[in-house]
Amino acid sequence: MDAPLSAVNQRLYTPANELAVHAMRLQAQSLRDLIGNGPTAKQRAKALAFTFGSLHVDFSKQRLTQKTIALLIEWARSCGIEARRQAFFAGEMVNPSEQRAALHMAARWPETATPPAGMEYAAAFCQQQRARMAKMVKRVHAGEWFGATGQTITNIVHIGVGGSDLGPKLISESLADLPSSTKVGVHYVSTMDGSQILPLMERLNPATTLIVLASKSFTTADTHFNARTVLAWLSSALEVDEATICRYQLIGVSSKPEKMTTFGIPESHQLVFKEWIGGRFSLWSPIGISVAMQLGTECFDALLDGAHAMDRHFIDTPLATNLPALLALVGAWNCQFLNIPTHVVLPYDGRLKSLSAYLQQLEMESNGKKIGLDGRSVNHATCPIMWGDVGPNAQHAFYQLLHQGGHTVSADFVAVATREVNAPDKVQESLASQEQLTLANCLAQAQLFALGDEAIPVALKGQIAQGYRGNHPNSFLLLKQLDPWSIGALLALYEHKVFVQSVLWNLNPFDQPGVELGKQLATSLYQTLADKSVEQENVEDPSTTQLLAKLNDWKKA
Ligand code: F6P
Numbered sequence: 001m002d003a004p005l006s007a008v009n010q011r012l013y014t015p016a017n018e019l020a021v022h023a024m025r026l027q028a029q030s031l032r033d034l035i036g037n038g039p040t041a042k043q044r045a046k047a048l049a050f051t052f053g054s055l056h057v058d059f060s061k062q063r064l065t066q067k068t069i070a071l072l073i074e075w076a077r078s079c080g081i082e083a084r085r086q087a088f089f090a091g092e093m094v095n096p097s098e099q100r101a102a103l104h105m106a107a108r109w110p111e112t113a114t115p116p117a118g119m120e121y122a123a124a125f126c127q128q129q130r131a132r133m134a135k136m137v138k139r140v141h142a143g144e145w146f147g148a149t150g151q152t153i154t155n156i157v158h159i160g161v162g163g164s165d166l167g168p169k170l171i172s173e174s175l176a177d178l179p180s181s182t183k184v185g186v187h188y189v190s191t192m193d194g195s196q197i198l199p200l201m202e203r204l205n206p207a208t209t210l211i212v213l214a215s216k217s218f219t220t221a222d223t224h225f226n227a228r229t230v231l232a233w234l235s236s237a238l239e240v241d242e243a244t245i246c247r248y249q250l251i252g253v254s255s256k257p258e259k260m261t262t263f264g265i266p267e268s269h270q271l272v273f274k275e276w277i278g279g280r281f282s283l284w285s286p287i288g289i290s291v292a293m294q295l296g297t298e299c300f301d302a303l304l305d306g307a308h309a310m311d312r313h314f315i316d317t318p319l320a321t322n323l324p325a326l327l328a329l330v331g332a333w334n335c336q337f338l339n340i341p342t343h344v345v346l347p348y349d350g351r352l353k354s355l356s357a358y359l360q361q362l363e364m365e366s367n368g369k370k371i372g373l374d375g376r377s378v379n380h381a382t383c384p385i386m387w388g389d390v391g392p393n394a395q396h397a398f399y400q401l402l403h404q405g406g407h408t409v410s411a412d413f414v415a416v417a418t419r420e421v422n423a424p425d426k427v428q429e430s431l432a433s434q435e436q437l438t439l440a441n442c443l444a445q446a447q448l449f450a451l452g453d454e455a456i457p458v459a460l461k462g463q464i465a466q467g468y469r470g471n472h473p474n475s476f477l478l479l480k481q482l483d484p485w486s487i488g489a490l491l492a493l494y495e496h497k498v499f500v501q502s503v504l505w506n507l508n509p510f511d512q513p514g515v516e517l518g519k520q521l522a523t524s525l526y527q528t529l530a531d532k533s534v535e536q537e538n539v540e541d542p543s544t545t546q547l548l549a550k551l552n553d554w555k556k557a
């Protein structure tokens with residue numbers, strides 16, 4: 001006998017199913033209708049905006065209602081978010097494929113606060129390494145770090161890639177105009193092709209340049225090949241052997257001290273972080289040393305404080321007002337339930353030009369996966385394709401497609417409300433109007449993304465060609481100012497967003513098995529290129545064989 005309908009419904013009921021039905025209903029409306037006008041609309045907008053310290057996040061241009069938020073929270077609870085969050089902070093093995101915890105939060109846990117049970121050893125270890133790092137930074141700033149020929153250090157070249165580069169580089173760029181900046185110049189080198197190191201070798205003084213070799217595994221080819229080139233440069237320019245350069249002009253940062261020792265870096269110039277800090281979460285560890293070299297230890301500490309404040313907020317705050325949880329839920333809502341496949345990050349501040357690259361690694365390397373923790377394939381979209389650029393420039397590049405093309409995207413607009421500039425009055429005045437112009441553009445584009453033609457003011461209707469599609473749901477992230485605390489909190493917000501989404505999708509966000517095969521294939525093709533004997537090699541496809549032949553041909557010529 002068929003079960004009564006209500007019993008069937010009961011069985012089919014899951015928060016995710018309920019969300020799917022709810023999504024269909026909301027998709028039938030335009031964002032304009034949803035955002036509305038009048039007192040109820042104001043109430044909706046107010047309920048969807050949240051302030052935490054100097055960070056303000058406004059979700060009111062998203063395709064959602066308060067009911068959506070309630071359903072999303074119910075879904076997160078049904079996925080066990082609260083217990084998983086606790087396990088994460090308690091140092092449990094949340095990265096099962098690599099059999100380890102994920103405790104980057106320990107790297108920013110202040111000495112003055114008691115860490116959660118399970119994190120004590122990790123926090124103490126990180127604090128000890130942070131103190132070692134501070135001493136090295138102090139030595140350089142005091143002019144007491146001497147290179148192989150006895151001169152004091154004036155420039156740092158930070159060599160690393162992925163997580164060993166993106167975070168520190170983003171912070172160095174974002175905070176470069178702080179008055180606390182020291183006189184030490186910091187330069188980042190990541191690409192394996194030598195294109196970044198080459199101009200630096202031409203302009204830096206080899207006698208006063210200190211190299212930071214940043215690599216968690218200490219085996220990444222990109223970093224090692226750059227290191228070899230830089231060692232060759234320093235040794236030939238200073239006429240000392242490479243072992244001496246390693247002793248005087250190299251700092252190593254890695255989770256593999258034994259490999260640093262084999263490389264020739266003395267123990268006193270090594271900084272260590274443990275396996276339980278993932279590469280893309282390692283900015284807070286001694287991987288951030290170049291930030292401290294550039295901006296000072298106090299500034300680096302303030303960055304950690306901002307991130308730590310976000311950790312506390314994430315653990316202590318109920319889901320309904322928990323910023324990382326909300327950012328994650330809104331993101332999952334957009335890609336999984338509203339089927340929006342890409343997410344664009346648009347910082348309206350040139351200092352944040354590397355934010356989207358940083359978030360690309362953070363989000364896509366973490367949750368760009370389809371196999372769940374249970375070994376089964378997830379049958380819906382997970383992490384969206386992340387992309388982006390500095391908003392004001394992007395307006396003159398890809399916004400045309402976003403406004404009148406066929407694709408729907410979701411977006412994060414990131415803006416900075418105030419900026420202090422030390423300049424003559426007239427310059428300050430002019431810069432203030434630039435700041436205002438930028439903010440006005442950011443607000444206008446966020447509005448246009450959501451409302452399309454409906455954003456055109458009545459007075460301009462008829463004068464402006466219509467056809468703006470709108471209906472791109474977007475969040476607005478506003479920083480009161482771009483200071484170390486605020487950007488620390490912002491990045492930790494995104495880190496925890498990634499964690500929450502991994503729980504929703506039952507993924508392991510802390511491994512990256514998908515990047516391994518490319519490295520192995522490149523190693524064998526590297527040999528093939530070096531041998532120049534394509535014909536004898538067992539290259540798997542005629543397309544690659546043909547390209548190899550062409551390359552070898554041109555190299556011989
Ligand atoms: O791209 C793969 C990856 O392992 C990233 O996860 C990591 O941030 C990057 O390479 C660099 O690795 P390492 O710090 O070990 O050199």
